[in-house]
Amino acid sequence: MRIVFMGTPDFAVPTLDALTAAGHSVVAVYTQPPRPAGRGKAPRPSPVQARAEALGLPVRTPLSLNDAAEQDVFDAFEADVAVVAAYGLILPIPVLHAPRLGSLNVHASLLPRWRGAAPIQRAILAGDERTGVTIMAMAKGLDTGPMLAKVSTPVDEKTAGALTEELAHAGAALMVQVLDQIGAYPPIVQPEDGVTYAAKIDxxxxxxxxxxxxxxxxxxxxxxxxxxxxxxxxxxxxxxxxxxxxxxxxxxxxxxxxxxxxxxxxxxxxxxxxxxxxxxxxxxxxxxxxxxxxxxxxxxxx
Incomplete structure (x- = not known):
């Protein structure tokens, strides 16, 4: 498949690697712009940008996707699907619908529980016994789209760091599985019962x-x-x-x-x-x- 990949932190890197290893054509990688980091506050590329450049993939770092010209650039990639993993920008409707098969998201919770920015930390703080990853067809709204597949894992005594790494690899494998058998995963509308929101960590x-x-x-x-x-x-x-x-x-x-x-x-x-x-x-x-x-x-x- 022709894929536009969109992600920023370490959590997203295993999915990018899995897509390329599976033989998909990643025609573009979108990620957040480099941010000041370290003692010298020099701009540092995101983990996804660093990995994409190492793989020789084209990288785009727009501040926003709301501009019509930027949307035209996105549309010109003629992607079959956009794969999103912790990108950090809201995708406007023209971007969501531009790929032939729409946009799929790797979200680090068992939706509809813990929609939002910090699902892993919130699951630990709440004392959840299990958490996991959901592959979701993206729609307008915060993590509200229909679900295609899930995988779960016990929280046990894991730190956020350990759980993030585990879920990143689980989500990468599940995304490849979904793409390989795209028709075998009918979308399931998220129930209203059980919705919680994972606010950004202050x-x-x-x-x-x-x-x-x-x-x-x-x-x-x-x-x-x-x-x-x-x-x-x-x-x-x-x-x-x-x-x-x-x-x-x-x-x-x-x-x-x-x-x-x-x-x-x-x-x-x-x-x-x-x-x-x-x-x-x-x-x-x-x-x-x-x-x-x-x-x-x-x-x-x-």
């Missing part, structure tokens, strides 16, 4: 609230690993918690309960960070951190 959410209880706090740790990183402050310095375990010992919220950095989370129990990162430093086991930085019992964390 960095303020990553500040750990120990009054929420140990289970909720541990979910925050996993949902924000690797980014933006769940954190607490001590003596004006932020400490990112990258992994933690729940303990049944109760204690005042935010108070260190022992010399091993057991943190009280109220009557429901406590939290023990097991992997931690100081600003400007690498991640380390909490025991290693405490050998060089004492955070004694009785300390009230910010």
């Amino acid at each position: 960095k303020a959410e990553s500040h750990l609230d120990f009054t929420a209880g140990p289970v909720a706090v541990e979910r925050h740790v996993r949902a924000f690993n690797p980014a933006p990183g769940a954190w607490f402050a001590h003596k004006g310095e932020r400490y990112k918690v990258l992994a933690a375990s729940v303990d049944s010992q109760p204690g005042p919220a935010g108070t260190v309960l022992d010399e091993g950095l057991l943190i009280g989370c109220g009557e429901q129990g406590s939290l023990r960070p097991t992997l931690i990162q100081r600003a400007g430093k690498g991640a380390m086991a909490t025991a290693d951190l405490l050998r060089g930085t004492a955070i004694p019992a009785g300390t009230l964390l910010e």
